[in-house]
Every structure is written in structure tokens, then in C-alpha cells.
Amino acid sequence: MAAMLRGLNQERIVFTIAVVLFVLFSVLLPGFLSAGNLLSLIQNVSILGILGVAMAIAIIGRGIDLSILSTMPVSAAWLLTLVNGGMPIGLAFVCALGFVIAVGIINGTLIAYVEIPAIFATLAMGIVVYGFGKAFMTPIDAVYTGRGESWFYAIGSGRVLGIPSPVIVFALVAAAAFLFLRTLKPGRFIYGMGDNPLAARVTGIPVRPMIILQYVIISIIALIAGIVMATALAGINTRLALSTMVYDVILVVVLGGIGLAGGKGGIRNVVVGTLLIGILLNGMTIMNLTYTVQSILKSVILLLAIVADTLLNPRDEQTAQHGDI
Template sequence: MTQQTLSRPPAEPAKGTTATLRGRALLSAVNGQNLSLIGALAVVLILFGTLNDNYLSWSNIQVIGEAVTITGLLAVVQTVIIICGGLDISVGSQAGLASVVSAMAFTSAGSNSLVGMAAAVGVGIVIGVLNGLIIVYGRVNATIATLAGLAAYKGVAQLVSGGSAQGYVLNNDVFIFLSRGKVAGLPVMVWILALVAVAVHVLLRYTDIGRNIYAIGGNATAARLAGININKYLISVYAMIGVVAAVAGILLTARTGSGQPTSGSEGLELKAITAAALGGCVLKGGKGGVGGTLLAVTLLGALENGLTVEGINAFWQSVAQGMLLVIAVVIQQRRSRERAVGLPD
């Protein structure tokens, strides 16, 4: 009897078990944070769509998509470094410097777009690695190091450009394609954001590198004891940020037609951090994802566009962004059940 029991093949799963598991996987992917963002986005779309008939038109939706591309790129890589337990406040200045370099190199090389883009990416790599080295080997807090970078890279961009826009790139087919081209009815810029987002999502969710990044942000001591080279990961992530910030700078150049030292890149760091925090990234690290960040970027873009369409003072957009960042952090603190600073338990 015992022998027969041991050799009996395992029972087949009950009907509906597979469907149930798939349903649970879907619910875990679309978590409460993302559902909240979807709900908020729906409210914004309905509100401004009611106030203005053209708000939900296909042409305006494309405008929103193009407008959030640069912020979206920076928010995606900001998500990675926040998950890793770090922060990069200098991403906007990096994009501005890359924009200037791309336009100046393009002009110097006789309107060669590849030279301009390669120069921008090269500068991005150098900046990213420099940030990582300062943080890792200089033992400087990431917030302080990148805050210094915010000022320094903006200053460098203004010095090399004389504080004014550089070059004109919309006489080149590549930059024209980046600025105005469409693929399958969607702007090229939107496709670039989608490709970068998918690549980063796959990296985080389906590779050992991604699992190690979550481990570093979740518990750096445990990650180090597990044999993960934290220094190498941090420098690599900051280098990746530099590359993506350079791509954002190139798109900024294509969109505006020239290299912009500050115009267009001012405040991008706040938008990127706000989007990552709204998207579910815990600022202490270890939690977050690209999907939530993209939803938050879309929400911010839809809100900003709606305020602009209704003619509301642009200064209120900054107020709204600041309030949303505070709300996102407050929600995180409540969920973590941490004691409020200066208040009794």
C-alpha cells in the first residue's frame, strides 16, 4: 500500500487553477498604486475633456505624448537609481549639457548628426561615471553629490554655449525625423521612450542584474554579504543615467531645433523624481517599477497640458508638481507605518 502511494503520480491541478494563478499575477502587476494612478488619470482626462472639446482629440494626445517623452526618459532611469537606494538630482542639467554638446558638435562636423549624437552620448557617459565615482569612492551622499552636479553641469553648459542656444539642426534629415517623424501613427519620440522603458523593465524584472539592483536598495548589507559588488552596480547605474540623459538632450535639441543650455531642461529633475515617487518608488530604495513611473509621467503630462489649454498660469503647474511630490512621499510614509518625525508613536 505504501509503495503504491509513493509511486502514485501527482494529482492534476483542479480546473480553473491556471486561470486563478494568471489572475493573481495580473493583480500583482496592476497593484493598488497603479490603479490609483489610472483612476487619477481618468479623472484628469474626463475633467479637461469636458472643459475643452479638443483636449481628447488625437492631435492633442500626440502633443501630450511628445511633451512627456523627455521627462519620461529621465523618470525611467531615475526609477532605477531610486530602487538601487540612490538619487540623481542632476539629470536635467545633464540633458541640457548634452543638448548643447550635440548641437555644437553637429555644427563643427559640417552638419553631421552622428557626430553630434555620439559626442552627446560620450559626455553623458563621462558625467554618469563621474557621479558614480564621487558617490562611491568620495563617500559623498548621493543627494549632495548630484545636487552639486545640478549646479556644475548647468554652469558648464552655459560656459561652453555663452548662455545662449547653439546651432540649428532642423536642416538635417535625422534631426527632422526625430522631431517630426511618425511610425505607425505615433511620434518617433514616443517610440524612443517606449523602447527605453521596455528595455529597463526587462532589465529590472527578468535579469539577475535587476534582482541585484532591488537587493541593493532593499538591504545593502545583505546584498554585500551575498557577494554583490555594490560599487560596480552604482557606478554602472549612474553611467546608464548619463547615457539616457544624453538621449533626452538629443531629443531636446531636435524638438527645439538647437542646443539649449537651460531652456527646456530647467526643472526636469523635479518632474522625474515626482513621477518616480508617484509611480510607487520608495525613496529609501528596494521598491518601484517602470510601469507605475510611466503612468505617473502620463498623469503629469495630461495635467500640465490641461492647465495650459485652459489658460491657467504656468506657475500653478510648478505648485501642482510640488504638491504631488509631497503627497506621494506622505503616502509612502503612511504605508511603511514609520513614526512621523518629531511626533510620538
């Protein structure tokens, strides 16, 4: 049975399910094909996809980052706070960029040098980022964009040749991540680290510095997602850090076909997983399912995706010894 499952292409299966769901929702759910709903779907899918790219980089390198859902709203809210206080947008962006780079360096250092498992290091760091942000950076929960005609405010709400700008940002982030992972030496190092960390060290890959670079890149992508969300919704709420959205991001990555064992998958898997989860979440919202029911359904889907990942990407004894995230 495992041999038969290994022959399946999870990416194609998930894409087919996404297309079928889109068609069914279009026929059965009133308002699904309305311009307003499709715009909302595109914005939500784009933000989820950008975060999915960040999480994919973590998981491919045999890690995980639970702090991105704190890094995203806190950094974006601080940027807006600085801009609303009169600071030029460029300088405010540099400050926010410096903050997320510091978060990434701390995450990477805790994982690479202190050797705390990634799941615990990033979980704790997410709490620290949210608490630090509330205490010293953005004491109010919601920060709104000011009125302005700058290009900055069109990042999440504008259009280029009729295409919503969040989709363009998602495409650019996905393309950059694809080129990084597939064509640049650091990207190939991340695949090597994810496939076999011990062999990566033996072959001379600078594993510890690469882990730090890995988490810095993840934090920068989280800032980009935060800017897209803030400019699309005319503001951002830091309490998003307390939501369960991080599980949606993990679901996108695992369901798309990126193995939790590390070293496998790519950005195309993220795009496919994002389409399915985005359509599913939008459909459940239109059906007016309660938050509890939606959470149960997402949890079941995540569990099934993890089971499928275990069958499709079984761990051998060496992987089991070195592959815990």
C-alpha cells in the same frame, strides 16, 4: 489604518485618476482634444517619461540623481553645436555619449567611493555640468537644429506607422530598462542594493562598481531624452537646467508607486505616473494657470505622494539607518 493603506494598489489608483482627468479635460477644456494639443501632450509626456525611467533606476537602487536636468540639455546642445559646425552626426553623438558617461562615472564615484550622499553629489554635479557646458561647450543658451533630411532630425518629430516617434523612443527606453532591471544580473543587483545595501555587500554584490554603472546608465538615458527634445522642438535651451522640471520627474516616479526607500517598484509605475502628470500639466496649461499656481499644485501633489509612500512603504529601524538618499 496603515495595514489598510498597504492593501491598496497605488498604481491602479493613479491610472484611474489619469483616465478620469483625461475624460474631464476632454469634456470641459476647449482645445484639449485638438490634434495640436494632443501632439504637444505626447511629446511632453514622452520626454518626461524617459527622464522618469532614469530617475526610477536611481531611486530603485536607493539613490537619486538631480543632475539629469543639466546633463540632458547640455549634452544635447553640445551635440547640436558639433553637428552645426560640420561634424558628422555619428561622431558628434559619440562625443556627447562620452561626455555623459564621464558625468555618470563622476557621479557614481562621488557616491560610491567618496561616500557623499547621492542627493548632494548629484546636486553639485548638476551645477558643475551646467557651468562647464556654458564655459567650454555651448556658450549660447539656445542651440537649434540645422536643416537636414537625416534620420536624426526625425527622432523627435517623425512618425512610424502613424505613431509619433517620441512615443516609440519612450517605449523602447522603458522596455530596455524593464528587461535590464528584471532579467539581467546587474538589474537584480540594483534591486538588492536598494532593498538592503548592507546585505548586498555581505552576499557579494559589487556595490561600488554597480553604483557607478547605475549612474552611467542614468546619464545615457538623459542624453536620449535631450536628443528627443531637441529634434522635437528644433532646438534646445541649456537654461532648462535651471528649471524645476526635475521635481516633475521625481513626482512621476513617486506618484507612480516607486518607494523612496529603494528596492521596490518598476518601469510600469513610471508609465502610469507619467500619464497622470502629463495630463495634469497639459490641463493646467490650457486653463492658463500661472506658473506660480502650477508650482504650488505640483508641490502639494508631491508632498501628498511622499506621505502616501511613507504609509505604504514604512521604513523599519534597519532601513532608517541605511536608506537615506
